[in-house]
Amino acid sequence: MEALHTLILSRIQFAANISFHILFPTITIALGWVLLFFRIRFAQTKDIKWMEIYRFWVKIFALSFAMGVVSGITMSFQFGTNWPGFMETVGNIAGPLLAYEVMTAFFLEAVFIGIMLFGFSRVPSWLHILATFLVAFGTTVSAFWIIVLNSWMHTPQGYEIIDGVAHATDWWAIIFNPSMPYRFAHMWMASGLTVAFLIAGVSAFRWLLGDRSRDVRTALKVGVSIGALLIPVQIYLGDLHGLNTKEYQPAKVAAMEGLWETGTNVPLILFAIPDEEARENHFEVGIPGLASLILTHSWDGELQGLNDFVAEDGTVMHPPVAPVFWSFRTMVGTGLAMLLVSWTTVFLMWKRRRMHVDASAGHWLAVEGIPKPVFWVLVPMAFSGWVATLAGWYTTEIGRQPWLVQGIMTTDMAVADVPAPMVMGTLIGYLVAYGVLLFAYISVIVYLARKAARGNDERANDMSHSGKAQVEALQPAE
Amino acid sequence: MFPDFANPAEWLPWAFASLMGFSILVYVILDGFDLGVGILFPFASEAEKDRMIGSIGPFWDANETWLVLAVGLLLVAFPTAHGLILTTLYLPVFVMLIGLILRGVAFEFRAKAHVKHKRLWNNLFFVGSTMTALSQGFMLGLYIMGLEQTLATYAFATLTAVALAVGYSFIGATWLIHKAEGGLQLKAVQWAKESLWGIIIGIGAVSLATPLVSTRIFDRWLDFPTAFYLAPIPIISGLLVVWLWWMIRQMPYKDDARSWLPFAVSTAIFALAYLGLAYSFYPYVVPEQLTIYEAAAAPESLLIILIGACFVVPTIAGYSVLAYYIFRGKATELRYD
Numbered sequence: 041m042e043a044l045h046t047l048i049l050s051r052i053q054f055a056a057n058i059s060f061h062i063l064f065p066t067i068t069i070a071l072g073w074v075l076l077f078f079r080i081r082f083a084q085t086k087d088i089k090w091m092e093i094y095r096f097w098v099k100i101f102a103l104s105f106a107m108g109v110v111s112g113i114t115m116s117f118q119f120g121t122n123w124p125g126f127m128e129t130v131g132n133i134a135g136p137l138l139a140y141e142v143m144t145a146f147f148l149e150a151v152f153i154g155i156m157l158f159g160f161s162r163v164p165s166w167l168h169i170l171a172t173f174l175v176a177f178g179t180t181v182s183a184f185w186i187i188v189l190n191s192w193m194h195t196p197q198g199y200e201i202i203d204g205v206a207h208a209t210d211w212w213a214i215i216f217n218p219s220m221p222y223r224f225a226h227m228w229m230a231s232g233l234t235v236a237f238l239i240a241g242v243s244a245f246r247w248l249l250g251d252r253s254r255d256v257r258t259a260l261k262v263g264v265s266i267g268a269l270l271i272p273v274q275i276y277l278g279d280l281h282g283l284n285t286k287e288y289q290p291a292k293v294a295a296m297e298g299l300w301e302t303g304t305n306v307p308l309i310l311f312a313i314p315d316e317e318a319r320e321n322h323f324e325v326g327i328p329g330l331a332s333l334i335l336t337h338s339w340d341g342e343l344q345g346l347n348d349f350v351a352e353d354g355t356v357m358h359p360p361v362a363p364v365f366w367s368f369r370t371m372v373g374t375g376l377a378m379l380l381v382s383w384t385t386v387f388l389m390w391k392r393r394r395m396h397v398d399a400s401a402g403h404w405l406a407v408e409g410i411p412k413p414v415f416w417v418l419v420p421m422a423f424s425g426w427v428a429t430l431a432g433w434y435t436t437e438i439g440r441q442p443w444l445v446q447g448i449m450t451t452d453m454a455v456a457d458v459p460a461p462m463v464m465g466t467l468i469g470y471l472v473a474y475g476v477l478l479f480a481y482i483s484v485i486v487y488l489a490r491k492a493a494r495g496n497d498e499r500a501n502d503m504s505h506s507g508k509a510q511v512e513a514l515q516p517a518e
Numbered sequence: 519m520f521p522d523f524a525n526p527a528e529w530l531p532w533a534f535a536s537l538m539g540f541s542i543l544v545y546v547i548l549d550g551f552d553l554g555v556g557i558l559f560p561f562a563s564e565a566e567k568d569r570m571i572g573s574i575g576p577f578w579d580a581n582e583t584w585l586v587l588a589v590g591l592l593l594v595a596f597p598t599a600h601g602l603i604l605t606t607l608y609l610p611v612f613v614m615l616i617g618l619i620l621r622g623v624a625f626e627f628r629a630k631a632h633v634k635h636k637r638l639w640n641n642l643f644f645v646g647s648t649m650t651a652l653s654q655g656f657m658l659g660l661y662i663m664g665l666e667q668t669l670a671t672y673a674f675a676t677l678t679a680v681a682l683a684v685g686y687s688f689i690g691a692t693w694l695i696h697k698a699e700g701g702l703q704l705k706a707v708q709w710a711k712e713s714l715w716g717i718i719i720g721i722g723a724v725s726l727a728t729p730l731v732s733t734r735i736f737d738r739w740l741d742f743p744t745a746f747y748l749a750p751i752p753i754i755s756g757l758l759v760v761w762l763w764w765m766i767r768q769m770p771y772k773d774d775a776r777s778w779l780p781f782a783v784s785t786a787i788f789a790l791a792y793l794g795l796a797y798s799f800y801p802y803v804v805p806e807q808l809t810i811y812e813a814a815a816a817p818e819s820l821l822i823i824l825i826g827a828c829f830v831v832p833t834i835a836g837y838s839v840l841a842y843y844i845f846r847g848k849a850t851e852l853r854y855d
Contacts, residue, residue: 089695103626109579110622114615116589120606124601127593137592139823142583142590143830151837154576155844162844207816437654456605466612473616478624484630 045460050122053467059430060474064108066429069183071101072176079172082194083165091256096492100485102157107481125454130206130445133199133214134189141185147472159332179185187227188293191220193445195288206448218288218462222281233378234425239263241422242489244415251493257407267382272408275375290344292439293362297331302345305333359441362452366436374428381421385414531814533824534595538588543792547785552578554690556621556682558645558709566702567640573697573849580838595820596813599803605663610653617649648683655682662690662728664805677723686718692780695769697849707769714763721791728798732806735798755790758783
């Protein structure tokens with residue numbers, strides 16, 4: 041009983057830590073590249089608005105980066121404090137992957153972020169651009185190694201078990217394991233979408249506050265455009281990822297679909313309450329055959345049901361159904377909302393581009409004249425990327441249960457023999473800290489947006505875009 | 519002390535122990551000075567606080583990364599030891615992590631949040647730095663005591679906790695002597711004078727306690743003729759402490775000459791003390807329980823990391839030096855805009 045409590049509390053603690061952590065890399069991975077784009081546009085055009093956008097978003101980048109670093113350090117200690125069995129069993133494979141993450145990526149970002157943030161006035165322009173590039177590159181490489189390890193835990197290969205310990209036999213197979221390309225691409229797009237909607241949402245908020253500056257208009261257009269471009273790609277990648285999961289982790293797909301019995305012509309369930317006791321769904325509403333069509337690309341394709349994953353002795357070897365079922369629907373629903381919102385907004389901007397030609401800002405899309413309700417929708421969508429990313433992670437990570445490493449070790453094999461009250465106590469500590477920090481993080485973004493909106497307002501009143509403002513902004517940041 | 523270089527199962531764990539030891543040492547010195555600056559925070563005025571933050575702003579991220587590398591190497595090279603050490607140190611690790619989280623984000627928040635919240639973040643920066651330093655010192659003490667948990671070992675760990683925190687504030691003060699000017703520099707000299715005892719007590723306590731806890735270590739240090747070869751470590755350390763004490767009394771020198779010297783000498787003292795510790799505990803990774811050879815991961819995995827490390831670690835060192843070079847000179851206030 042004690043062990044059970046420790047297990048469930050440790051799982052909650054790990055879930056809390058990784059949920060908190062993932063929020064920030066999700067932002068920095070793509071925001072780094074978007075910042076590089078802003079920085080290069082400034083170097084090309086010498087148009088001050090690009091530097092204004094860069095300066096605004098680099099602050100949010102720095103804050104997100106710090107949050108990511110400190111919560112990431114927590115993650116690296118968690119392996120030892122709560123899950124020693126993990127490294128003892130698969131350390132020979134997980135170890136080198138984590139080591140490469142630290143050596144190739146973590147140091148790169150950590151060193152060059154100093155130059156990126158504070159070096160503008162100390163180094164030549166090319167070096168500042170290079171630092172921005174290296175930070176973006178570093179965050180991406182970091183994500184790559186972590187996703188390699190995570191994917192390997194879902195679809196392990198290239199190893200052999202000797203005396204209960206995994207040994208690497210083929211590093212190429214380990215790194216390029218079957219689910220890695222899909223997972224990496226899916227995560228990368230998720231990051232891009234998160235950043236797109238964050239930029240769009242914060243810019244819309246500034247617009248609603250009365251900020252009509254060129255930088256806020258440009259940022260809004262960039263954000264919405266990236267979102268509109270990426271979301272179809274993401275839906276396509278998600279479909280590919282689903283097919284891959286069906287091949288390697290059919291139990292997860294069965295839980296995502298709420299499918300109990302193996303069958304053909306399986307309906308796509310829109311709503312249901314899965315009941316694991318009765319092993320059936322209540323209040324099921326579905327579209328006949330659609331799940332078969334999506335997952336097998338044929339109306340009468342066969343899908344494996346959850347009941348296939350119950351052993352003779354009654355041991356359940358499939359994940360808990362309801363959380364996987366619901367988080368999957370949350371992710372897909374959020375994605376569809378992103379599609380609707382970004383395309384509608386881009387369409388409206390495109391319709392209005394000829395009515396409001398702004399010669400200096402370019403006129404590929406126009407923000408003026410967009411109905412206010414669109415902005416009201418964009419503002420809450422600022423954090424839609426977080427919702428979708430978390431829901432996606434829950435789908436894939438809870439969907440892996442009871443396995444920790446598919447087919448090699450179950451989660452309960454890895455947990456530390458730490459007294460349950462100690463796990464409980466630290467869990468509460470982490471939750472309080474994370475709650476406070478999340479509140480502070482969002483408050484600071486709101487504060488920075490208000491401050492920027494107010495600042496632009498004042499500038500518009502006295503010396504808007506005058507030569508002096510231009511010179512000041514180009515001056516060293518001292 | 520040196521392994522058989524023909525046998526990978528022997529020299530690979532040794533190489534990784536050295537690499538891990540190196541990154542812990544670099545971490546203790548680099549994050550030591552910026553944690554120290556955090557511990558000294560309440561003693562500075564508002565304007566000085568901005569300057570102090572300015573002196574560590576471009577570096578702290580990279581400094582902290584050495585901790586990640588050290589724990590990463592422990593994790594990958596000695597997986598069984600990693601689990602054993604960290605589950606034993608569960609609570610102090612938790613305190614350290616919360617400290618690191620608070621400190622790392624307070625740093626960013628204080629620069630961006632509303633002015634009226636700045637004081638709160640300043641306080642959290644101090645609290646986080648102090649929590650981190652104390653818990654690290656506490657873990658060091660317990661480690662030296664062989665990870666035994668009794669009243670006596672807790673008492674010793676409390677002593678090392680305070681000593682390390684004061685030691686960090688000392689090295690932080692010497693960093694500020696170099697990076698600050700004017701009133702803040704004078705204050706830093708004063709702080710250095712007041713916190714030198716942290717180093718003396720810390721190193722003294724550890725040097726006395728280690729041989730008493732383990733007869734193996736006792737024999738290692740006091741055997742003839744090894745005692746003769748080892749004698750320079752304590753003697754040089756002692757001389758360096760005296761030199762520091764004497765030098766700080768006269769600082770700052772005219773025209774700010776040699777303002778880097780106290781930091782360099784402190785670094786040397788930290789390194790010597792660390793060398794002594796490493797000598798005491800080798801070849802154990804968990805004191806008196808588990809050697810690096812017993813705890814090591816499979817040679818083929820270690821080799822693949824080592825190949826990478828041979829290219830990567832010099833590169834890391836290279837661009838770290840570049841960063842310190844770019845931000846050389848007196849600290850200025852950090853601004854993004």
